[in-house]
Amino acid sequence: MKKMFQRQWFSPQTSIQGKIFIAFALVTFLSIASITGIVYMNMRETIKHNAVTSVSNSIRQADESLNIMLEEIDRLNAVVVTNKNSVIDTIMSPNEEPSYEWFQEQKRMTEFLSALTNYKPYISRIAVVGLNxxxxxxxxxxxxxxxxGTPVLNYMLRNGSRHAYFKAEGSSETLTVGREIRYNRESVGVVMVDLDYEFIKKTYGVKPTTDSMLYVLDEQDGYVYQSESEASPDALPLNMVVQIKQSMKGRNDAVEQTIHGRSYIVVSRYSEYTGWSTIALVPLDSLLTESTRIRNLLAEVSIIVFIVILIVSHQISSRTTLNIRRLKSMMSRVKDGNLSFPKTEIKTKDEVGQLYQVFIGMVxxxxxxxEGIRMTEKKKREAELTALQAQVRPHFLYNSLNTIKYLAKLNGVPNIEEVSGSLIELMRGLLGNSNEFLTLQEELDYVNSYVSIVKYKYLELIQVLTQIEDESLLQCKVLKLMLQPLVENAIMHGIGPTENGGQVLIRVYAEDQDVLIEVIDNGKGIAQEQVAELLGSLERDDASSRFSSMGIRNAHERIVRMFGEPYGLSLHSELGLYTKVEIRFPKIQHAESSAQEVI
Structure with a gap:
């Protein structure tokens, strides 16, 4: 069994089991590889899509939350810059420190500003600065x-006609929102609100991975916010972030970019309210770390499943081809000549079971x-013994006839000498010549020998005449014993019953490419109504007809079988006048080749 398994395992091209096993293995491998690949790629794309969706939603929410805060601050600033009694009059009053009036102004202004900022924890400070x-x-x-004279105050005076946002370069603690205070179309001061930067950090704390980076740039391409990973080796300089912002062209979009040899998902959002641009950079390798772990897990599971399916497919292929192997074993025993093996019955109704039934029938x-061959061989041996005996008997008969002929000659009995001599020649031609074809001359010699024997049977002489149209026809090949039975029939059945003697004419002539031999006797003839019956008897092998003797029928059948229609024998007769039998066959000089051409 082990050797059989090894042979099947290492010979898949010649084993049905091996082919089934390889087919199972290939289909399984391709299916598992395809499913695993599709699942992994879909999972990878899903993770990327979810990350982009999550970052985009977080940025949008952060931007909207910040906009809400800034709108509230703008409303506060609007309240401040439009309050003449508490703000503008106080800024423009001549009271100076440290007078009582100045102290009252400080108290009143502080209470006013505190009332504005109560319950707004994201405001760390609100200030009103007069230019005086x-x-x-x-x-x-x-x-x-x-x-x-500081940059923040100068920036507010230049840009704070409605609202302005300022973050000092290098500062990570404060974002200032300010507005210019005007009176009589002149700047008299500035109101500034400092946002608690911790609120901004919490608002933009979007980090799908630990090494993700997020940047918020103002309209002047300065940092409003940058993630805490700016100190890491992968942190990008400001000019690179500005280039990314410019490449996005203010679109709210997500793309994949390779930066410094590392692939990132870049998510951008532009705020119409503030004019700020938010850029989030999510490294793909970090984002897909979990997918890589799942991919490895899928690969391990796929390998295990593949091995299990290989084992199962081997068992299935082995069971499927079990009957084929049994049938092969039975065929091998038959090949070795053992036909008496115990039949291992295969009861399945599939193609193998049908093949088994056909094979059993063939066996x-x-x-x-x-068994037939054994019987034939036995009969052949018996026939060989009979043939050997037949070879001995003619030899003995020849010697006996020669003795009779010699004694007849010694005693002066010429008729006995002639009969015995003719009989010797006739038997020598019949038994000594095994060729199927003879020349027409040889066939006529056999007829003459027969006539020499049979003429002594009748009191009156029967003349047998031969008429040859062309002497070259005597060398044509004819079937052996084709003519003698016809002459015998003419003498015995045509002339013999009259007992008045008679004449038999053998006429040989050519017609186109055929040779015709007519055997005509002047005997009692045959009535016309019997001619058709006699001709039919040749085809039906009717034993009641005088033309149905073994020799006549054999001659007709041999000619037709050898040369086909229209060759063979035909009969013409008139009652009381004559009977004519006509033989038609092709003119042939060389029996073997010519007969093959006709056939």
Whole structure:
């Protein structure tokens, strides 16, 4: 069994089991590989899509939350810049520090600003700075007139006609939202609200992976916010972030880009309210780390499933081809000549079971044929013995006839000498010549020998005449014993019953490519109504007709079988006048080749 398994395993091209096993293996491998690949790619794309969706939604939510805060701050700023009694009059009053009036102004302004910022934890400080040097604020850190001339104040004066946003370069603690205070079309001060930067960090804390990066750029391409990973080796410089922003052209979109040899998903969003651009960079390798782990797990499961299916397919192919192997074993035993093997019955009704039934029938038929061959060989041996005996008997008969002929000659009996001599020649031609074809001359010699024997049977002489149209026809090949039975029939049945003697004419002539031999006797003849019956008897092998003797029928059948229609024998007769039998056959000089051409 082990050797059989090894042979089947290592010979898949010649084993049905091997072919079935390989087919199962290929189909299984392709199916598992395809399913695993499709699942992994779909999972990979799903993770990327979910990451893009999550980051985009988080950025959108963060942007909307920040916009809500900024709108509230803008409303606060609008309240401040439009309040003349509490703000503008206080800024423009001549009271200076440290007068009582100044102290009252400070108290009133602080209470006013505190009332505005209560219950707004995202505001760390609100300040009103007059260009005359008066500074009012609530919250921290401390602020005094040193703020005059600083970049933040100058920026608010230049851009704060409605609202302006400022984040000092290098600062990561404050985002300032300000607005210019005007009176009589002149700038008299600035209101500034500092946002708690922790709220901004929490708002933009979008990190699908630990090494993801998020940047918020203002309209001047300065940082409003950048993730805490800017200190990492993968952090991008500002100019690179600006290039990415410019490549996105203010679209809310997500694309894949390779930056510094590393693939990222770049998600961008542009805020119509603030004019800020948010850029999120998510590294693909980090994002797909989980998918890689799942891919490896899928590969391990696929290998295990593939091995299990290989084992199962081997068992299935082995069971499927079990009957084929049994049938092969039976055929091998038959090939070795063993027909008496115990039959392993195959009961399946599939093609193998049908093949088994056909094979059993073939074996039974083979047994019958072998038995027939044995019987034929036995009969052949018996025939060989009979043939050997037949060879001895003619030899003995020749010697006996020669003795009779010699004694007749010694005693002066010429008729006995002639009969015995003719009989010797006739028997020598019949028994000594095994060729199927003879020349017409040889066939006429046999007829003459027969006539020499039979003429002594009748009191009156029967003349047998031969008329040859062309002497070359005597060398044509004819079937052996074709003419003698006809002459015998003419003498015995045509002339003999009259007992008045008679004449038999043998006429030989050519017609186109055929040779015709007519045997005509002047005997009692045959009535016309019997001619058709006699001709039919030749075809029906009717034993009641005088033309149905073995020799006559044999001559007709041999000619027809050898040369086909229209060759053979035909009969013409008139009652009381004559009977004519006509033989037609093709003119042939060389019996074997010519006969093959006719056939």
């Amino acid at each position: 040097g008066k500074v009012f604020f609530t919250g921290g850190p401390w602020l005094d007139r040193s703020v005059l 039974e038929e083979l047994k019958s044929l072998l």
